[in-house]
Amino acid sequence: MSNCHCNTDIILDGSGQLGRYLKALDPSYAPIDDRSIEDLLVFAKRYAGQIRFYDIPGSYINDGVQPGKVNWREFFRRDMAVIAASVAVLNITAMKTEYDELRERLDADPSPEKLAAAFSLSISIATRIDRWYSVAIPDNPLRTDLDLAINSHLRWQMKRIMAYEDGYKFIDSRNPLNLDYSGIQNDETWGLKDAVDPDATIYQGATLDDKIRNAALYADDIFNDFYSTLQGFIDKGPDYMSFALEQYPAHQPHMALFIAFLQIFKLAQEQMNGLTGRMLDFYYKEVLQLTPKDSIPDKTHVIFELAKDIVQYDIPAGTAFSAGKDASGKEQVYKSATSLVVNQAKVKELKTIFIEKDKTAAATGDISTIKSIYARPVANSADGYGKPFETDLPKWPTFGNIAGSKSNINNICQFTEAANILLNAKNETQIGFAIASPQLVLQGGNRIIALKLPALRSDIANKPLEIWLTAEDDWLKIGKKITANTAAIKTLHANGGNLSTAMPEESGYFFDTTDGTLYICLPIVEKAVIPFDLKLHPGRNFTTPYPVMQVLMGPDIEINETLFNTLSINSLSLSVRVGSINVPQNPQPV
DSSP: OTTOOOTTOOOOOOOOTTTTOOGGGSTTSSOSOOOOHHHHHHHHHHHHTTSBOOOOTTOOOOSSOOGGGOBGGGGTTTSHHHHHHHHHHOOOHHHHHHHHHHHHHHHHSOOHHHHHHHHHHHHHHHHHHHHHHHHOOSSSHHHHHHHHHIIIIIHHHHHHHHHHHHHHTTTOTTSOOOOOOTTOSOHHHHTTTSOOOOOOTTOOSSSHHHHHHHHHHHHHHHHHHHHHHHHHHHHTHHHHHHHHHHTOOOOOHHHHHHHHHHHHHHHHHHHHHTHHHHHHHIIIIIISOOOOOOOOOOOOOOOOOOOTTOSEEEEOTTOEEEEEEOTTSOEEEEEOSSOEEEESOOOOOOOEEEEEEOHHHHHTTSOOEEEEEEEESBOSSSSSBSOOOOSSSOOOOTTOOOTTOOTTOOSHHHHHHHHHHHHHOOOBOOEEEEEEOGGGOBOSSSEEEEEEOTTSOHHHHTSOEEEEEEBSSSEEEEOOBOOSSHHHHHHHHHHOOOGGGTOOSSOEEEEETTTTEEEEEEOTTSOOBOOOOTTTSTTOOOOOSSOEEEEEEOSSOOEEHHHHHTOOOOOOEEEEEETTOSSOOOOEEO
16 A cells, blocks of 8 residues: 555574674774865855965955955865865755744744745845855856856746745735845846846735744745755766866965865875775784685576577586676676586476465474465566566565465555455465266266275275266366265175165265275266366376366365375275166276
8 A cells, every 4th residue: 555654573583694794893994084175165265364464554444344354265265176165065954954943833834034044044045046156267167167056047936035025015014024135145147136026926824823824834935945046056066076176277366276286195095995904904804814715706596598599508617608797897797507408398387385384383394384375487477377567676475475474574565565466366276187088978877986096094084075077068167075874885885785865965975984986976967977178177298088077175285294295195996876777887997
């Protein structure tokens, strides 16, 4: 079921070698210096903002900044590599968390201050994007993407915020939103100087609280647009950084030297971060004197299929096979372990058989009891009988299974699935044997068939049986056990007489345990037994011109496993009696 929560069980699959591996033993788990070149560039920019810049005495920098606040930040913040690094390392998860928490508070207790805060978070993202836009140099990928994002949809979103702010004055003129756009330097680019008509349509509801809640939905739309755009820039941060380091030609000399220093410093970082690995190697190899295990070659199974015009092909041991390249680009080569002669033989049919045993008896040390047998004539199908699979990656039980097993049911979904399988299952099977004989041509009258099975034990013969005969229009099933007049039937069969005096009204059978004879009675009203015909008697393919009789047991067998393993019929004899013929027929060995 798609709307259930059944698959929430904690899977306890035990402890394996990979599960016991301690991450703390990985040399890269806690590196000494894990800062990337992006981290170091951003760190240098921020650190430069804390260092006072002292100019040449008597000079004056006319940039509107008080001399006491002049620092080294300007030497870094406008470089393309620093801008790209700032984009790549930005973590905006806190922004999303802050907005979600604000929305929860707004829904619980609406107020114009909270609505203004929701719009302000979108403005703060616009302010950050605007700072990148201000320092990004034209004709580079970041500036191109910023231009596209602002002019395509972010500019329109900012106008929406302005329109909604002005529209709120019509709802609550005493408490205006008073949004702050001062952080955005390129106000013309964002359309902040354009005339915008007030929009109060988002403030719908009977009360002010309802109007604010409804307006917050539009604030969500604006914030999600800004947030997804910012996330897109961050995702492309590595590309911007790669362009700045490898293709951007206009670095200032001091930044080119600083970037070259960071590239060289990366080698020192790698050496420092390798200390933990060398310490582990020293401990395990020198102190504990442990040696690594030899490499184990990989193994795979290969399926060969010959061309139509090739009868067979010899593949000697050690033949190399290419498996393409691995993830690192190295060629993978496998060699055959043994010699093989490939021919045109193919698997034509896949069948399975499953023997269900009493697990309780096996657990106590007693001899197991075979409860039932399950077979699937077309194992590689959805139902075991040839139904096509409905999934792209089908699977079927390789060694058979029990339909609708309740051993691993933990929730309602598994119970429903097992119940559906059980209702539609038809893989229970029977064991037994079949015989064909001209004596079984029994067209009409009262008929008695005696099948002598001297080796069959009574505890097996007394199990419920099914006897099937090739009748005139289909298989004739005889499954009713005769309990009355059994002695008279045996006497009539042996000595002759009027069979109708003891013949039951319906067809049936019984087993005489004294001499191991199975008696089958067919009254005069029963169908005629005729030779086997594949069209009239489907489900079996016997190659015989005579009538066929099947003797089957199951599917509920309930017999001892040891007895089942030794079950065999070495000899049998068949005799029949029809009508009231006085002279009995001599049993004919089959």
